[in-house]
Amino acid sequence: MLVDKRGKKYLLKKNVDKLGTDLGVVDLKNKELGSVVKSHLGHEFYYIEPTLYDILKRMKRTVTTLLPKDIGFIIARGGIREGETVLEAGTGSGALTIFLANAVGKSGKVITYERRPEFAKVARTNLLKLGLIKKNQPIVGLDEEFNDDIDIEDGLFNVIMKIGDVREGIEEKDIDVIVLDMPDPWEVVEHAKEALNKKRGRIITYLPYIEQVKKTVEKLKSEGFWDIQTYELIERVIEVSEKGVRPSTRMIGHTGYITFARVPPR
Numbered sequence: 001m002l003v004d005k006r007g008k009k010y011l012l013k014k015n016v017d018k019l020g021t022d023l024g025v026v027d028l029k030n031k032e033l034g035s036v037v038k039s040h041l042g043h044e045f046y047y048i049e050p051t052l053y054d055i056l057k058r059m060k061r062t063v064t065t066l067l068p069k070d071i072g073f074i075i076a077r078g079g080i081r082e083g084e085t086v087l088e089a090g091t092g093s094g095a096l097t098i099f100l101a102n103a104v105g106k107s108g109k110v111i112t113y114e115r116r117p118e119f120a121k122v123a124r125t126n127l128l129k130l131g132l133i134k135k136n137q138p139i140v141g142l143d144e145e146f147n148d149d150i151d152i153e154d155g156l157f158n159v160i161m162k163i164g165d166v167r168e169g170i171e172e173k174d175i176d177v178i179v180l181d182m183p184d185p186w187e188v189v190e191h192a193k194e195a196l197n198k199k200r201g202r203i204i205t206y207l208p209y210i211e212q213v214k215k216t217v218e219k220l221k222s223e224g225f226w227d228i229q230t231y232e233l234i235e236r237v238i239e240v241s242e243k244g245v246r247p248s249t250r251m252i253g254h255t256g257y258i259t260f261a262r263v264p265p266r
């Protein structure tokens with residue numbers, strides 16, 4: 001990634017040699033990451049690695065993706081850790097998938113269901129660029145070959161993508177965590193009860209409307225799920241200037257309600 005003095009970020013394709021900007025052309029040949037480079041007009045740029053957050057903000061989207069405040073909380077309150085197997089639906093653009101895959105690491109796994117192939121294909125490119133799926137890795141249930149020119153050598157490669165409606169059933173067993181960002185998760189609760197590992201299985205749902213939360217919690221209770229708790233997170237950016245320090249006058253309003261529950265032991 002290049003960053004100019006105004007703070008503008010330019011995410012680069014792999015092995016790119018030159019980048020044209022309104023501050024001039026930056027030649028990256030033989031330049032080292034972590035250095036300051038100059039454009040042909042003499043403007044300075046930081047030449048650094050992007051964080052996952054930088055990538056998330058610029059990735060291709062087909063649907064509304066989860067925000068970092070909600071992603072971080074899902075992982076922390078959900079206790080999602082290295083080595084766990086997480087099942088997710090739906091994949092959407094893959095924003096949550098990226099962070100789940102990084103949380104469970106190389107020894108863990110994320111199985112992500114998406115019912116719309118056109119969304120899954122966009123998410124696939126996002127995940128491929130981050131080394132979370134292998135080059136030419138097919139999407140399970142989609143009869144299509146991929147001939148990608150992106151080739152990441154040292155990725156986590158811990159995501160399995162599937163086309164499917166998760167309300168119709170979950171094939172996998174012994175899942176540690178099920179995360180549902182879809183409109184009707186109560187339709188999945190019975191399948192989740194079967195698929196979740198009884199030792200530490202958890203379910204997490206993300207929903208925009210409170211009526212959906214009520215229906216979900218009622219279903220979870222009737223199926224014996226316990227430790228049920230719903231949250232909403234408010235994020236405020238704090239502006240620090242010479243005049244003073246205060247919250248930004250603009251803020252993100254409501255995003256979604258996040259519900260956590262644990263599967264009952266047998």
Ligand SMILES: C[S@@+](CC[C@H](N)C(=O)[O-])C[C@H]1O[C@@H](n2cnc3c(N)ncnc32)[C@H](O)[C@@H]1O
Nearest residue numbers: 065066090092093094095096115165166181182
């Ligand atoms: C709000 S988006 C998910 C966004 C995703 N969490 C992200 O951060 O990019 C919801 C997705 O769930 C998919 N979906 C809805 N119902 C589904 C179902 N029953 N099974 C599988 N996918 C489903 C939709 O097609 C849509 O792509």
